[in-house]
Every structure is written in C-alpha cells, then in structure tokens.
Amino acid sequence: xxxxxxxxxxxxxxxxxxxxxxxxxxxxxxxxxxxxxxxxxxxxxxxxxxxxxxxxxxxxxxxxxxxxxxxxxxxxxxxxxxxxxxxxxxxxxxxxxxxxxxxxxxxxxxxxxxxxxxxxxxxxxxxxxxxxxxxxxxxxxxxx
Amino acid sequence: xxxxxxxxxxxxxxxxxxxxxxxxxxxxxxxxxxxxxxxxxxxxxxxxxxxxxxxxxxxxxxxxxxxxxxxxxxxxxxxxxxxxxxxxxxxxxxxxxxxxxxxxxxxxxxxxxxxxxxxxxxxxxxxxxxxxxxxxxxxxxxxxxxxxxxxxxxxxxxxxxxxxxxxxxxxxxxxxxxxxxxxxxxxxxxxxxxxxxxxxxxxxxxxxxxxxxxxxxxxxxxxxxxxxxxxxxxxxxxxxxxxxxxxxxxxxxxxxxxxxxxxxxxxxxxxxxxxxxxxxxxxxxxxxxxxxxxxxxxxxxxxxxxxxxxxxxxxxxxxxxxxxxxxxxxxxxxxxxxxxxxxxxxxxxxxxxxxxxxxxxxxxxxxxxxxxxxxxxxxxxxxxxxxxxxxxxxxxxxxxxxxxxx
Numbered sequence: 001x002x003x004x005x006x007x008x009x010x011x012x013x014x015x016x017x018x019x020x021x022x023x024x025x026x027x028x029x030x031x032x033x034x035x036x037x038x039x040x041x042x043x044x045x046x047x048x049x050x051x052x053x054x055x056x057x058x059x060x061x062x063x064x065x066x067x068x069x070x071x072x073x074x075x076x077x078x079x080x081x082x083x084x085x086x087x088x089x090x091x092x093x094x095x096x097x098x099x100x101x102x103x104x105x106x107x108x109x110x111x112x113x114x115x116x117x118x119x120x121x122x123x124x125x126x127x128x129x130x131x132x133x134x135x136x137x138x139x140x141x142x143x144x
Numbered sequence: 145x146x147x148x149x150x151x152x153x154x155x156x157x158x159x160x161x162x163x164x165x166x167x168x169x170x171x172x173x174x175x176x177x178x179x180x181x182x183x184x185x186x187x188x189x190x191x192x193x194x195x196x197x198x199x200x201x202x203x204x205x206x207x208x209x210x211x212x213x214x215x216x217x218x219x220x221x222x223x224x225x226x227x228x229x230x231x232x233x234x235x236x237x238x239x240x241x242x243x244x245x246x247x248x249x250x251x252x253x254x255x256x257x258x259x260x261x262x263x264x265x266x267x268x269x270x271x272x273x274x275x276x277x278x279x280x281x282x283x284x285x286x287x288x289x290x291x292x293x294x295x296x297x298x299x300x301x302x303x304x305x306x307x308x309x310x311x312x313x314x315x316x317x318x319x320x321x322x323x324x325x326x327x328x329x330x331x332x333x334x335x336x337x338x339x340x341x342x343x344x345x346x347x348x349x350x351x352x353x354x355x356x357x358x359x360x361x362x363x364x365x366x367x368x369x370x371x372x373x374x375x376x377x378x379x380x381x382x383x384x385x386x387x388x389x390x391x392x393x394x395x396x397x398x399x400x401x402x403x404x405x406x407x408x409x410x411x412x413x414x415x416x417x418x419x420x421x422x423x424x425x426x427x428x429x430x431x432x433x434x435x436x437x438x439x440x441x442x443x444x445x446x447x448x449x450x451x452x453x454x455x456x457x458x459x460x461x462x463x464x465x466x467x468x469x470x471x472x473x474x475x476x477x478x479x480x481x482x483x484x485x486x487x488x489x490x491x492x493x494x495x496x497x498x499x500x501x502x503x504x505x506x507x508x509x510x511x512x513x514x515x516x517x518x519x520x521x522x523x524x525x526x527x528x529x530x531x532x533x534x535x536x537x538x539x540x541x542x543x544x545x546x547x548x549x550x
Contacts, residue, residue: 005496009547042519
C-alpha cells in the first residue's frame with residue numbers, strides 16, 4: 001500500500017465519503033449555489049441560512065461525487081455550522097493552502113481540525129478541484 | 145508478429161518511473177498517444193535544418209519546408225486512401241476539422257428546420273459545433289440511440305432519417321465503448337443521399353482506414369492520438385462537396401487575389417488553410433504515419449484487438465468490475481466501473497501504482513446521462529502495451545476494490 005494513497009484516503013475521508021453528514025437541503029435557507037467540476041461531471045448544491053448576526057445557523061448539501069468531494073463538503077458543513085461568515089472566509093483561505101500543498105501557510109486551521117485530514121490531496125494536484133468544489137460553492141453563494 | 149520489446153524502446157517515456165519507483169503503465173492512449181523518438185527527433189531536425197514558412201517565399205528554406213509540408217499531405221492521403229491530395233486539409237485538431245466542416249457546410253446547405261443526426265455517444269467535439277450551427281441557422285439536432293453493446297441502434301437511426309436530414313455525423317470508433325460503426329449505417333446514408341461525417345479520432349490509430357471503401361463524405365482525426373505531435377488535425381472531404389463550400393477562416397495563404405473591394409479564393413486544399421499552418425506538426429504526423437506503416441496497420445490492429453480481449457477476459461472474471469457495452473467488439477478501449485467506487489478514486493489509486501488510466505465523463509456527458517452514470521474509468525491500449533501490463537492493471541484493480549470496500 002502506497003503511503004500517498006493512505007494519506008489521501010484517511011479513515012475519516014472514507015467515512016464521510018460513504019456517509020456524508022448534513023446531506024440534504026436547509027429549510028429555510030437564504031444562501032445557495034451550485035458547485036460543479038467540469039473535469040468529471042461531479043456536482044453539488046449547497047444551501048445555508050445566515051442570521052442577522054452573520055452566523056451560519058444551518059448548512060447542508062446534496063449532490064454526487066467522488067469520496068474526496070463528498071467528504072470535503074461533509075466536513076465543510078460540520079466545520080462552518082455556527083460560525084461567522086468572516087471566520088468561514090478565513091478558514092477557506094487556509095483550506096485552499098492546505099489542499100494545494102502549502103500546509104505551512106495556515107492561520108486559523110491546525111492539525112487538530114478534521115479538515116486537516118484533506119491535506120493528502122496536496123499530493124494529487126488533479127484532485128484539488130474535488131476537495132475545493134464545495135468551498136467554491138460556498139464563496140459563490142455569498143456573492144448571490 | 146510485432147516486436148513489442150523493440151517498439152517499447154522507440155518510446156523513451158515508457159522508462160519513466162512514477163513517483164520515483166513504479167514503472168509507468170500507460171493505459172490512456174485514447175486520450176493521447178505517446179510519441180516515438182523518431183517523431184520528436186525529426187521535428188527537431190526540421191526546426192534546426194529546414195525551417196521557414198510554407199507556400200510563400202521562393203528561397204531555398206521555404207522550398208524545403210513547403211516540400212516537407214506537402215509531402216506530409218501525400219502521406220495522409222495514402223494513409224486514409226483519399227482519391228486526391230486536394231481532399232486532405234490540415235487543421236490544428238480534429239475539433240477544428242469538425243468546426244470547419246460544420247460552418248462551411250452549414251453556410252451552403254443548412255436552413256431553418258433542417259435536421260442533423262448525431263448519436264447519443266458522440267464526443268463533445270462532435271456535438272457542440274452542431275449546437276452552435278443549430279443556434280445560428282435554427283436547424284434541429286437529433287440523437288440516435290445506442291444498444292447495450294455500445295452500437296448505434298439501427299432501427300432508431302433509420303427512423304430519424306427524413307427529407308429534412310441534411311447531414312449525419314457519427315463516431316467511427318467510440319471513445320467510451322471501443323465499438324466501431326456498422327457499415328450498414330453508412331450505407332443507409334449513402335443510399336439516402338445524405339452526406340456523412342465520421343469522427344475518426346480513435347479509429348485512425350487502431351484500424352486500417354479507407355475512406356473510399358467506407359463511403360464517408362468527411363473523415364476527421366487528430367495527430368496526437370496517432371503517435372504524432374499535438375496541434376495537427378486532418379479533415380478529409382470528398383472533393384465534389386468541399387470544392388463548392390465557402391472558406392471557414394480568412395487569412396494569408398488562402399487567397400487568389402485581394403483588392404480593396406474584396407478577394408477571390410485559392411483552390412483546394414489551401415482554400416481551407418488560412419494563416420501559417422502547423423507545418424512542423426504536419427511533418428511530424430507524416431513521420432508518425434511512416435512509423436505506423438513500417439509496423440503495418442493490420443498487424444497493429446490485430447495485436448491491439450488481441451490485447452483488448454485478453455484484458456476483457458480477465459476483467460470478466462471479477463463480478464465487481466462492470467464493463468460498459470460488455471458484449472460489443474472493443475478496439476483498444478474498455479470503460480468500466482468498480483461497483484460504486486468513483487472513477488476518480490480508481491484513477492488516483494492506480495496512479496500511485498504507476499498506472500495511467502482516464503477517469504471522468506470522457507467528454508461524453510450526454511452518454512453518461514443516458515447510462516445514468518456520473519463517470520467511468522477507462523483503460524485504453526496502444527502499440528506499446530503488453531500482457532504483463534494488463535496483469536499489473538488487473539491486480540491493481542483487485543487491490544483498489546479491497547481498499548475501498550474494506
């Protein structure tokens with residue numbers, strides 16, 4: 001077994017890939033966007049509800065994709081629920097660095113975070129889009 | 145007999161170690177073929193010893209370049225058995241070839257309400273150009289269904305042909321199933337007097353091509369899938385049809401005379417080759433064709449068919465491998481899924497074992513939607529692949545399945 005594969009597919013990734021959390025649609029929601037990876041056809045729909053204090057009260061997704069994209073979306077929703085938008089945006093910056101091989105450039109994320117399990121994606125440049133699809137949908141939804 | 149060991153020595157990249165330890169097993173020739181050293185050496189030599197623009201100057205280098213460029217055209221003509229060099233147009237890609245014929249043919253022959261027939265298993269490059277034509281001319285695009293073997297359903301295809309049908313454009317060899325078009329489909333078009341385009345991107349590299357015997361009116365392919373460089377494509381068109389079509393692009397090299405009032409256009413094939421052509425790439429394509437001819441296209445085809453069947457036999461032993469269009473005759477291409485494991489996982493797992501396969505929708509999203517699949521994995525073979533490589537591939541599939549299904 002190759003170490004790169006072990007690092008990419010950690011137990012938590014396989015778990016969330018097979019059994020994604022927060023799978024569904026928020027009711028009600030006031031933000032939504034579609035994520036799409038034209039490379040493979042994977043797609044998701046992200047919905048969330050932001051309250052008057054700019055806090056993400058609820059966040060869910062539906063869609064189909066590989067283990068990396070589903071696990072990433074699942075872990076993202078777990079992480080972002082209850083956070084302020086501005087904090088979520090900081091995390092997005094760190095996460096982008098983490099999965100593109102720049103794990104040294106982190107400000108708010110650390111090894112204790114479940115999101116850190118996606119660090120292995122850095123060894124597979126063609127899979128970065130799988131890991132960031134949900135996050136790009138999140139950013140897109142904030143623009144709408 | 146093919147001397148595969150000798151052939152493999154012609155492709156230096158096959159010695160590459162993936163992640164510094166695994167031998168490369170390249171099973172993605174359907175996406176693009178690797179290049180024999182004779183092709184890259186000759187391209188270098190062209191630039192270093194003979195290069196100038198073609199069909200323009202009268203100096204020695206221009207003459208040498210022009211000769212080499214036109215010589216490549218002759219090689220292509222013979223390779224596909226076209227009646228004349230005037231029927232061979234160089235483009236930058238098969239995609240450009242289809243866009244060219246779509247635009248020039250439509251300008252002369254397509255009107256509102258007319259119909260163009262494709263199949264559900266076409267590559268996006270044989271769908272989107274026609275969508276653009278549809279939007280411009282308000283014609284209709286109809287899609288022929290396929291059967292479970294990965295062949296066009298002949299009854300359905302027949303039912304789509306009407307007096308409104310102006311053109312049929314189909315894949316010659318499916319990049320998903322590896323199946324080839326039935327001659328009866330082409331005959332149907334010929335008998336109905338409807339021009340038919342064959343997308344030969346996959347077929348040109350795997351089976352002998354004779355456009356006259358096939359009876360197609362247009363045939364397109366790219367160099368890079370045929371062991372030649374990127375940036376070169378071919379459009380074959382029957383002379384009596386393309387001779388009366390308007391140019392696709394305007395520019396240098398395609399005019400007879402230009403004044404401030406307008407221009408007259410030059411003869412075939414230059415009429416369709418505006419601008420400085422990819423002349424070195426065309427030369428490289430000619431060298432690749434020489435290389436293939438030396439091995440013999442029939443021998444290549446037989447060897448690859450045998451190798452594909454060897455792989456299919458082994459894959460069919462495992463019930464966790466779903467082969468798409470399982471019962472069709474497959475030329476060098478096998479699409480499959482490992483139960484519910486996403487093709488990305490399969491490809492990444494195989495990658496670290498040194499094995500390159502394709503994962504995704506293969507630029508065939510309508511087909512994926514038809515098959516109700518998100519994506520598939522695809523292994524494809526070329527002249528350099530061996531049974532030992534197939535064994536490595538099968539073994540990796542078993543391990544991959546165990547890893548994700550534990």
